[in-house]
Amino acid sequence: MMHLSKSFFPVLALAHQARCASTGARPACSLDNLSRQLSLIDSSLAHNATILSAVPVQLNGSYGDSTVLFGIPPLVSTGLPALCAVEVNVTSSESSSYMFSLFLPSDWNSRFLTVGGGGTGGYINYLDMGVGSHYGFATMSTDNGHKGSPYDISWAYKSPEKEIDWGYRAIHGSVELSKGLIKGYYGNDIAYSYYSGCSTGGRQGLKEAQISADSFDGMLIGAAAWWTSHQVSWITKISKDYYPIGDPKSIPSELFTSIVYPTVVEQCDKVDGVEDGIVSAPEKCHPDFGVLSCDNPGANSSACLTDIQLETLGKIYADYYVGSEFVHPGLELSSETGWSQNMFGEVPLSFGLDFMRYVVFEDLDWPLDAYNDSVYEYTKNLDIMGAMDASDFDMSPYRDQGGKIMMYHGLSDPLIVTRGSSYFYEQVELATGASHPITDWFRLFFIPGMQHCLGTASDAPWHINGASQNWVIGSDAYSVPGFHDPKHDALLALMEWVEGGKAVDQIIATTWHNSTVPSSGVWKQRPICPYPKNAVYNGVGDVNAAGSWDCE
Ligand SMILES: *[C@@H]1O[C@H](CO)[C@@H](O)[C@H](O)[C@H]1NC(C)=O
Ligand SMILES: *[C@@H]1O[C@H](CO)[C@@H](O)[C@H](O)[C@H]1NC(C)=O
Ligand SMILES: *[C@@H]1O[C@H](CO)[C@@H](O)[C@H](O)[C@H]1NC(C)=O
Ligand SMILES: *[C@@H]1O[C@H](CO)[C@@H](O)[C@H](O)[C@H]1NC(C)=O
Ligand SMILES: *[C@@H]1O[C@H](CO)[C@@H](O)[C@H](O)[C@H]1NC(C)=O
Ligand SMILES: *[C@@H]1O[C@H](CO)[C@@H](O)[C@H](O)[C@H]1NC(C)=O
Ligand SMILES: CC(=O)N[C@H]1CO[C@H](CO)[C@@H](O)[C@@H]1O
Numbered sequence: 001m002m003h004l005s006k007s008f009f010p011v012l013a014l015a016h017q018a019r020c021a022s023t024g025a026r027p028a029c030s031l032d033n034l035s036r037q038l039s040l041i042d043s044s045l046a047h048n049a050t051i052l053s054a055v056p057v058q059l060n061g062s063y064g065d066s067t068v069l070f071g072i073p074p075l076v077s078t079g080l081p082a083l084c085a086v087e088v089n090v091t092s093s094e095s096s097s098y099m100f101s102l103f104l105p106s107d108w109n110s111r112f113l114t115v116g117g118g119g120t121g122g123y124i125n126y127l128d129m130g131v132g133s134h135y136g137f138a139t140m141s142t143d144n145g146h147k148g149s150p151y152d153i154s155w156a157y158k159s160p161e162k163e164i165d166w167g168y169r170a171i172h173g174s175v176e177l178s179k180g181l182i183k184g185y186y187g188n189d190i191a192y193s194y195y196s197g198c199s200t201g202g203r204q205g206l207k208e209a210q211i212s213a214d215s216f217d218g219m220l221i222g223a224a225a226w227w228t229s230h231q232v233s234w235i236t237k238i239s240k241d242y243y244p245i246g247d248p249k250s251i252p253s254e255l256f257t258s259i260v261y262p263t264v265v266e267q268c269d270k271v272d273g274v275e276d277g278i279v280s281a282p283e284k285c286h287p288d289f290g291v292l293s294c295d296n297p298g299a300n301s302s303a304c305l306t307d308i309q310l311e312t313l314g315k316i317y318a319d320y321y322v323g324s325e326f327v328h329p330g331l332e333l334s335s336e337t338g339w340s341q342n343m344f345g346e347v348p349l350s351f352g353l354d355f356m357r358y359v360v361f362e363d364l365d366w367p368l369d370a371y372n373d374s375v376y377e378y379t380k381n382l383d384i385m386g387a388m389d390a391s392d393f394d395m396s397p398y399r400d401q402g403g404k405i406m407m408y409h410g411l412s413d414p415l416i417v418t419r420g421s422s423y424f425y426e427q428v429e430l431a432t433g434a435s436h437p438i439t440d441w442f443r444l445f446f447i448p449g450m451q452h453c454l455g456t457a458s459d460a461p462w463h464i465n466g467a468s469q470n471w472v473i474g475s476d477a478y479s480v481p482g483f484h485d486p487k488h489d490a491l492l493a494l495m496e497w498v499e500g501g502k503a504v505d506q507i508i509a510t511t512w513h514n515s516t517v518p519s520s521g522v523w524k525q526r527p528i529c530p531y532p533k534n535a536v537y538n539g540v541g542d543v544n545a546a547g548s549w550d551c552e
Pocket of ligand 3: 089097
């Protein structure tokens with residue numbers, strides 16, 4: 001690893017200036033030249049790889065995949081800096097292969113950034129690659145071994161090799177080959193390697209650091225779906241508690257937004273000290289949903305819950321135990337507005353029932369009613385689930401090679417439960433030893449009011465340049481628009497921590513009057529704090545200004 005001098009850091013705030021000139025002769029961006037670089041890599045994996053294309057993209061050009069996949073925007077990055085876009089195909093077994101893409105900017109910052117995927121999807125994340133290329137990173141993303149939307153899992157049916165690619169092999173091989181190609185192309189060592197991913201992307205980064213401690217120097221990990229075996233079991237369990245729609249125990253999904261969420265805000269908003277519509281301390285609130293009972297005198301019969309529906313609601317929030325074993329946390333208070341699009345849509349969420357059908361039982365007729373606690377025991381012990389779980393809590397090898405982790409999670413996440421992140425953090429702390437304070441290398445930030453990876457239903461500040469956050473801002477957006485500095489941009493803050501030793505004490509999250517349109521003007525900014533600290537209002541300043549809050 002190349003060590004840069006301290007005097008380098010002040011210019012990090014303006015990352016477009018923070019570039020080392022590379023000294024090596026850079027070949028033209030062509031299939032022949034990149035194929036030659038690949039052939040110079042001395043590894044058996046490189047022998048399994050083929051360069052499919054290498055094309056120059058001019059300044060302000062576009063590159064990506066305009067195929068529309070359910071649940072995500074077209075993955076075409078626009079307004080790019082000048083770069084070389086490379087596509088690579090890798091054979092991973094007799095019956096599987098994966099692809100990855102590399103953006104190699106002309107104006108390289110001597111660093112490498114890997115970006116992650118989402119759900120059970122198979123796609124190259126050109127949008128987040130584009131974000132990274134604006135800083136000068138050589139960026140990479142893999143399709144994880146198949147093509148498909150983040151909610152599709154049919155590709156996995158009786159395809160264990162593809163499941164292994166999705167579990168860890170595609171990202172691991174893509175990182176290894178990318179490092180070789182980047183060094184060869186620029187004729188220089190990589191100074192630092194980073195990772196940024198949310199959801200499945202968060203899981204992928206943690207898994208890679210667990211199996212290969214020196215892959216990355218710093219990781220920005222959002223809403224990590226790290227506990228695949230447990231998550232699949234729990235989602236199937238609460239699906240069984242909720243479905244079929246129309247059953248007396250099921251709750252019409254519009255009531256989540258129209259009556260359940262308002263009840264939570266009514267009872268929980270003020271518990272954190274500031275009445276702003278944002279539930280910032282759900283752990284301190286124990287709402288009484290009895291106020292929604294249809295048994296109450298004068299209850300509105302189309303806006304109330306029966307006893308059996310109240311029981312279902314309790315199961316949705318409850319942590320799931322089998323005997324005394326903690327399996328998975330329940331959904332968080334204030335995440336209700338997202339339930340109808342995520343956990344409780346027209347059909348059971350694919351990450352539960354479909355996962356059981358395609359992966360766990362390989363039986364497309366396996367009925368939801370067949371779920372019971374022994375299905376969890378069976379699922380968690382499958383080898384293939386071990387290949388997908390990122391649950392090797394002893395991450396001291398990653399720590400000991402200097403690795404840093406910034407983890408974040410929206411407190412209103414309706415899909416990947418927030419308390420899974422605090423559980424992960426606490427388990428890593430236990431496993432990595434009392435003599436090494438975890439805060440020296442790993443910090444967790446909750447973002448009150450943020451939903452899954454991005455966005456808000458409570459007008460909360462949410463943007464920190466986490467993975468996929470700029471997808472909703474624009475295909476040419478990067479950093480935190482208007483705040484391209486380490487106080488607001490978590491990736492720049494992580495770089496300062498890794499390269500300058502400045503631990504991240506807070507990040508200022510931002511939202512705009514229209515939360516996805518920066519030109520509508522900044523509305524609110526507020527610090528997010530390293531767990532277990534919370535942002536506390538000073539009682540006098542503008543509640544929408546970051547300076548009125550401290551981490552305590
Ligand atoms: C290369 O591909 C073959 C199948 O053609 C596979 O058996 C082997 O494991 C692969 N090697 C590596 C290092 O991935
Ligand atoms: C960049 O490209 C877009 C279209 O892709 C165009 O509208 C815009 O004017 C270009 N900007 C510059 C500075 O050339
Ligand atoms: C990638 O390699 C596999 C063989 O492992 C092949 O089946 C597949 O068609 C190749 N993909 C492309 C896009 O060339
Ligand atoms: C009862 O609830 C429904 C659905 O929210 C609403 O449209 C209606 O106005 C309510 N009726 C009364 C009397 O509040
Ligand atoms: C639990 O589910 C499994 C798989 O569906 C089934 O074989 C088993 O009989 C069930 N056990 C109980 C106690 O119902
Ligand atoms: C925010 O702006 C987007 C894009 O112009 C628009 O589609 C959306 O309706 C706006 N949202 C609100 C709440 O005005
Ligand atoms: C280093 C290297 O292989 N450079 C080659 C790149 O391709 C051009 C032609 O496109 C050759 O002239 C270079 O020798």
